[in-house]
Amino acid sequence: MGRLHVVTGKGGTGKTTVAAALALALARGGKRTLLVEVEGRQGIAQLFETAPLPYEERKIAVSHGDGEVHALAIDAERALLDYLQMFYKLGSAGRALKRLGAIDFATTIAPGLRDVLLTGKACEAVRRRDKRQRPVYDAVVMDAPPTGRITRFLGVNEEVAGLAKVGPVHNQAQAVMRVLKSPQTAVHLVTLLEEMPVQETVDGIAELRAAGLPAASVVVNMVRESLPGEEQLLAPHRHTDQLTGALALAFSHAGLGGARAGGRAERLVAPLLAQGREHAERVALERGLRTELGAQELPVRELGRLSEGVDLPGLYGLATELHDQWHPGEPA
Known part of the structure; x- marks a missing residue:
């Protein structure tokens, strides 16, 4: 299993909920996961019923077996300041650029740069080691942009590496793409058993494969129970x-x-x-959509509909469902 789990899905499919449940599932048994948000919606804070996430890694939950879930809301401007300090040692000059509005200007006129900063920060967390050279996090889960733009979002570093032939920008972009196109990365596509989300999922899988990016699984969310008769x-x-x-x-x-x-x-x-x-x-239609998803030759996992809505107990229940489907036969 990879170490960077990218969760995408059409709007309304519950991708943030699935990303949070996956982070809890991967933290079971004393592991540490980092749950990353890149869209600035503070959806993770709402799910875990905590204060808005700052631009720093913060522990937000404990999973089964004393595992830890940390979270980070990546801010493109702050990530750019980190980048300038890391590669150009600008220090106070970088802070002066922020006061002048240059950073906001740069990330606004160059949306590709924003994506480079967001993916780069997540990949840095994957590569980070402690003093004993062990990974700081056992897994990093990214609540990523929707399926319609996930391939461009993940592939933007390849474009940047091609534009900047040498130097820190080129090297950083190449390092990020080495992570994103490696077995360390797994892209999970969240869908509902409805025609439009399923079609977008099928298209997204095709685009990811064409770009050489690792489509890993499909998660069908909010599945209805079948009835007798x-x-x-x-x-x-x-x-x-x-x-x-x-x-x-x-x-x-x-x-x-x-x-x-x-x-x-x-x-x-x-x-x-x-x-x-x-x-x-409706169930018969869903059966046909399941067949269409199964034809993509990816593992398909299903999560039930939460009758009381998404709250913390429900989130932990979804995490258990995901764990049991990823690791059948292991103790709950």
């Missing part, structure tokens, strides 16, 4: 009519009224069956 609900109408009669009779025996009461049971059964049939048709 769905096949009968999808059967031809003559079978449904038989089912309607049988249910009306059962309702009548249960004291809900029958023909003598003006057909109240029949009137009750019909709308219930209509709702059930609508659900069953």
Whole structure:
């Protein structure tokens, strides 16, 4: 398994939730993970019910077995100051540039530069070692931009390396691409079992593969539970009519009224069956979308829908689901 986990997905699929759950899952058993946010939305802080994340790595959660999840909201301007200090030793001159607005100007007119800084900071966390030369983090999880622009986001360093033939910029861009295109990196695409997110996921996988970037898995989020008897609900109408009669009779025996009461049971059964049939048709559509995702020849993992919405207990539950699917047979 890689050490940099990039989580992407169409807007509304819950990619930030999946990234947070993955960070918790990877921290199990005493490991340390870093959960990185690059879009400035403070979604991680909201999920973990903590204060907005500063531009510094901060412990935000403890996972099963005393694992630790740290988090970082990367700010492009601060990352540029770090970059200037690291490669050009500007120090106070870099701070003066910030006061003059030069850094904001640079990152605004060159969005590619912003992506270089964001990916570079995450890759630096992957490469970082402690005094014993052990990785500071066992895994880094990035809550990345949406699927529609993930290939450009991850591949921008290759463009920069081609433009700057020599020097620190070239070397840094090459170092980042060595991480992103190596087995250390895994890109996970989050989707729902709906036509548009699935199509965007399929397109995203194709784009990542064409760019030589490591599409690693698909995570299907908010999966509906199947109901008993769905096949009968999808059967031809003559079978449904038989089912309607049988249910009306059962309702009548249960004291809900029958023909003598003006057909109240029949009137009750019909709308219930209509709702059930609508659900069953939805499940049949999802079955076809699962087949389409399976054709991508990537591992597909599924997370259930949280009935109470996403809160901390629900997040830990999703982390357990991910752990169990990544490591079947291991103790929970």
